[in-house]
Amino acid sequence: xxxxxxxxxxxxxxxxxxxxxxxxxxxxxxxxxxxxxxxxxxxxxxxxxxxxxxxxxxxxxxxxxxxxxxxxxxxxxxxxxxxxxxxxxxxxxxxxxxxxxxxxxxxxxxxxxxxxxxxxxxxxxxxxxxxxxxxxxxxxxxxxxxxxxxxxxxxxxxxxxxxxxxxxxxxxxxxxxxxxxxxxxxxxxxxxxxxxxxxxxxxxxxxxxxxxxxxxxxxxxxxxxxxxxxxxxxxxxxxxxxxxxxxxxxxxxxxxxxxxxxxxxxxxxxxxxxxxxxxxxxxxxxxxxxxxxx
Numbered sequence: 001x002x003x004x005x006x007x008x009x010x011x012x013x014x015x016x017x018x019x020x021x022x023x024x025x026x027x028x029x030x031x032x033x034x035x036x037x038x039x040x041x042x043x044x045x046x047x048x049x050x051x052x053x054x055x056x057x058x059x060x061x062x063x064x065x066x067x068x069x070x071x072x073x074x075x076x077x078x079x080x081x082x083x084x085x086x087x088x089x090x091x092x093x094x095x096x097x098x099x100x101x102x103x104x105x106x107x108x109x110x111x112x113x114x115x116x117x118x119x120x121x122x123x124x125x126x127x128x129x130x131x132x133x134x135x136x137x138x139x140x141x142x143x144x145x146x147x148x149x150x151x152x153x154x155x156x157x158x159x160x161x162x163x164x165x166x167x168x169x170x171x172x173x174x175x176x177x178x179x180x181x182x183x184x185x186x187x188x189x190x191x192x193x194x195x196x197x198x199x200x201x202x203x204x205x206x207x208x209x210x211x212x213x214x215x216x217x218x219x220x221x222x223x224x225x226x227x228x229x230x231x232x233x234x235x236x237x238x239x240x241x242x243x244x245x246x247x248x249x250x251x252x253x254x255x256x257x258x259x260x261x262x263x264x265x266x267x268x269x270x271x272x273x274x275x276x277x278x279x280x281x282x283x284x285x286x287x288x289x290x291x292x293x294x
Contacts, residue, residue, distance in 0.1 A: 042188055043255045054188045055163075059135055066137040068240040070107050075235050076246075084281050085181065088210045088288055089113045091279070092177060096124035101175040101200060103164045103193075104183020105131035108142035110210075114179075115151055125156065132162045132170075133183075165192040170200045177201075181210040185256040194269040201293045207271055213280065213287035214258040220283045228253070259287050266291040 041048045073081050094100065094114060102111045111129040118127035133139040139159055151157050162169060164180065164187050178197040187193050197207045215221040228250045236246025257265065263277035271291025278289045 043252075051188055055134070066107075066135070066141050069138065069141065070109075072236065072240055072246070075239055076232050080282060081182075081286075084210060084286050084288075085109055085113055087281065088179075088181065088208065089117050091288055091290070092117075092179070092206070092208055094118055094127060094177060096122045097126045098128075099174070099176045100127070100129040101132065101167075101170065101178045102129055103132045103162075103167075103178065103180045103197075104186070105129075105133050106135075106138040106142060106183070108145045110179050110181050111142070111157060112145070112149065112151075115156055125154070128156050128158075130158045130160060130170075130175075132160050132164070132167070134161065134163050136161050165189055165196060167196050167200055172199055173202045173205075175200055175202065175205065177206050177208065179208045179210075182212065184209055184211055185252050190257075190262075191265055191269065194266055194271075198269045198271060198293055203293060205293045207266065207289075207291045207293070209262075209266075209289040210286060211256060211262075211289070212253040213256070213262075213278075213284050215284045217283050224285060259284065259289075262289060 040051045042051045042054050077084075088110070092114070094117060096118065098114075098118065100111070100114050102114070105111055108131060111131050114129055115127060118124045131139065131142050133142070139161060143159055146152055146157055160169060164183070178201055180193070180197075184190050184193055194207070201207065215224050232250050233243045233247045237243040240246070256262070259278050259280070260276070263273060266277060266289060267273055269291075270293065272294045273291050277291060278287045280287050
């Protein structure tokens with residue numbers, strides 16, 4: 001600052017009333033104390049975290065549970081998740097030659113059930129599935145599982161590490177069906193996930209999501225809460241040696257939007273829904289959401 005400017009500023013300050021000077025300095029101090037920028041936050045279970053942190057936190061959870069994921073699913077749901085997934089595929093009713101993109105495909109449950117349906121119902125071996133998961137540990141478990149099946153040496157299944165919010169290696173309008181089962185609630189921006197699904201689906205293609213949801217029956221809901229928060233983390237400790245990861249998974253379910261709200265997110269992305277757009281399973285413990293790209 002030049003001497004002239006400094007002198008002028010001093011004269012200006014002296015000319016101000018004392019109350020105005022105190023207000024001026026107080027405002028300046030407050031501006032200095034305020035952070036210059038603030039990160040957007042999201043939820044990681046019941047914790048608030050910076051958006052940029054969530055992906056790595058979720059990555060650590062699934063890296064920890066990958067090898068025990070299928071065993072824990074059976075233990076946590078008493079095997080009911082298999083019935084839900086069977087209903088999911090029946091609701092899809094894929095035809096011969098269907099191309100499926102299974103996002104958050106993990107250990108391959110949906111992909112295998114899809115190929116089995118096409119083989120058993122249509123005697124079809126032209127249907128294909130691409131398993132996508134952001135976590136290479138989970139995807140590796142899927143690869144191992146496929147190696148033990150009749151699809152091991154065929155071109156019906158492929159695997160890709162990719163972020164559901166940015167499917168950079170999946171072309172526009174390239175798949176018939178997009179599925180995501182028990183994975184979307186772990187994403188930072190679920191609306192971006194649904195919009196990416198819309199982008200990669202062909203005209204007439206179908207978006208399908210199987211996810212835990214909101215139980216409306218108060219009695220069932222109370223029992224479900226007790227089981228979720230008291231039993232499931234304890235099972236995680238006994239079976240997988242990891243209570244914290246399963247505590248997060250339980251909490252993440254409660255943070256996911258209820259059925260009507262998520263159905264609206266799907267419609268907002270451009271999909272057309274039939275009726276209310278979802279089907280409750282087991283009192284709403286889980287729900288199948290569906291939308292069509294018209």
